[in-house]
Ligand SMILES: Nc1ncnc2c1ncn2[C@@H]1O[C@H](COP(=O)(O)OP(=O)(O)OC[C@H]2O[C@@H]([n+]3cccc(C(=O)O)c3)[C@H](O)[C@@H]2O)[C@@H](O)[C@H]1O
């Protein structure tokens with residue numbers, strides 16, 4: 330049986346950077362060739378970046394993607410890699426003359442300086458953050474490529490991401506086509522514990538196809554999404570053969586012994602398997618097989634990350650790539666000495682290094698001494714830049730000209746802080762980080778154009794109870810490595826307070842966060858109604874109050890900064906509700 334050396338390139342593309350992404354894929358192919366690979370796999374829409382959103386509607390962008398693909402094929406040949414098959418995800422369009430273009434989420438096999446085969450994604454995800462029904466026409470042809478491997482040949486089926494998540498589709502057809510390997514190229518974003526789903530899923534599809542599956546995923550942040558990699562190779566019997574580390578660029582190189590193709594593809598160019606919505610299209614790659622690498626390649630199985638560690642890593646990568654891909658030199662945030670700004674600062678320092686993180690303490694009349702001390706302590710622990718900008722005089726100036734009282738005065742303080750941060754951003758070039766967590770965003774516990782200012786919010790999808798857990802985890806992790814824990818203990822243990830009036834506590838306005846988060850998990854993440862929440866044991870009056878707060882804060886969320894998605898249902902594209910909405914749970 331022939332042995333194929335597979336290289337799975339877990340890379341980090343940038344949406345819209347066709348030239349940069351082509352260079353990235355070219356570099357991965359060169360590295361794979363140096364490792365002796367006979368087939369290179371790269372992620373879904375790796376050439377355009379994922380998700381390209383409404384760029385897909387522009388003919389100029391489609392044409393640029395098609396041209397970049399042809400250019401990459403030529404460049405690989407120019408690099409001496411003409412005989413190395415490379416699978417590339419790209420945006421394509423087809424349609425007859427005079428017909429509207431059908432845009433396709435496509436995979437191409439490049440070989441001999443040309444595009445020798447292409448496959449159009451069959452199952453288009455149209456839930457959660459995915460809008461592929463809006464953009465693409467599904468393919469109905471399974472492309473099976475006959476690759477020369479050693480002195481023999483292997484039949485390889487091409488599939489794209491969501492194809493893997495549905496039974497009875499391309500993988501079932503791959504079985505009827507008798508393939509030796511199924512390739513699955515992905516742009517599968519991180520959600521907590523999604524890796525626990527992926528391995529059994531890939532194993533089920535391998536069983537369905539009766540063939541091993543090579544699963545390659547992207548890595549890195551793109552706006553709200555973080556791709557965690559987790560590329561893997563799974564045998565037909567479900568055994569995990571190799572698995573890449575998550576959240577890191579990686580080339581997973583592994584030898585697979587595969588059944589040789591025996592029939593003559595010329596005799597069976599088109600086969601319609603019984604009952605399937607796809608037909609099979611066979612393409613033979615001609616020319617000699619690329620000489621295999623010496624010895625044996627074992628990709629290995631990377632260590633797993635546990636629950637809190639994986640969230641921390643996702644938040645770090647999401648923040649780092651947002652800042653770097655948008656070319657910000659640095660970030661700035663208000664340091665209140667509280668848990669939220671402390672955790673955001675610690676994340677930012679992990680993502681960017683202390684020199685690129687600027688903390689500002691902005692005490693007012695109501696700021697406690699410990700809030701200033703804790704902010705300074707946080708800065709000393711993390712090494713970030715730190716300054717103090719008292720706001721009381723500015724607040725007093727406003728109050729001298731405006732007749733304000735109560736909540737308006739509270740919000741004014743938050744707004745003066747927002748003005749200061751945006752001014753420092755304008756003058757010094759930093760990106761302003763927002764610090765509101767998911768629980769606060771849910772109930773609208775923030776001042777519009779005040780503490781909600783900013784360009785990116787790392788905690789947007791992190792409930793308050795998880796913010797504390799992250800702080801404890803990060804401190805313990807530092808201690809275990811003999812490093813200084815970044816978050817001051819006092820920031821973790823003190824009762825949360827906005828400090829906008831004397832002796833204010835979050836608990837004056839909100840239930841305790843463990844109680845609040847449990848209700849929010851049901852209502853926001855689970856779409857549960859009032860009756861379900863009460864039946865689940867939550868206090869009915871509290872449910873009414875919390876649901877009322879959530880419903881009436883939609884307008885704040887619609888204006889809020891983007892932030893990294895870590896849950897099944899993040900505010901934003903995962904949860905779209907009307908602002909003007911009279912439906913209330915009763
Ligand atoms: N449907 C709608 N569409 C568009 N805009 C709408 C709107 N409804 C109200 N508005 C506007 O929003 C304004 C009310 O919003 P806003 O000005 O933010 O004020 P508001 O939500 O009334 O008050 C802010 C709340 O957040 C709390 N807070 C503030 C700062 C920090 C923290 C913390 O611990 O993190 C908590 C504070 O204690 C208070 O409970 C209205 O005056 C109106 O202009």
Ligand SMILES: Nc1ncnc2c1ncn2[C@@H]1O[C@H](COP(=O)(O)OP(=O)(O)OP(=O)(O)O)[C@@H](O)[C@H]1O
Nearest residue numbers: 663664665667668669670690691692764780826827
């Ligand atoms: N005295 C302050 N100096 C600097 N920034 C502040 C100050 N007070 C509030 N902020 C900014 O406003 C955000 C909201 O803070 P606030 O204290 O009102 O509530 P919080 O949600 O409990 O946040 P934290 O846990 O960070 O205190 C803070 O995270 C911080 O970025």
Ligand SMILES: NC(=O)CC[C@H](N)C(=O)O
Nearest residue numbers: 454490491494516517518
């Ligand atoms: N790009 C895709 O098709 C992603 C959808 C898929 N269910 C995933 O999250 O992995």
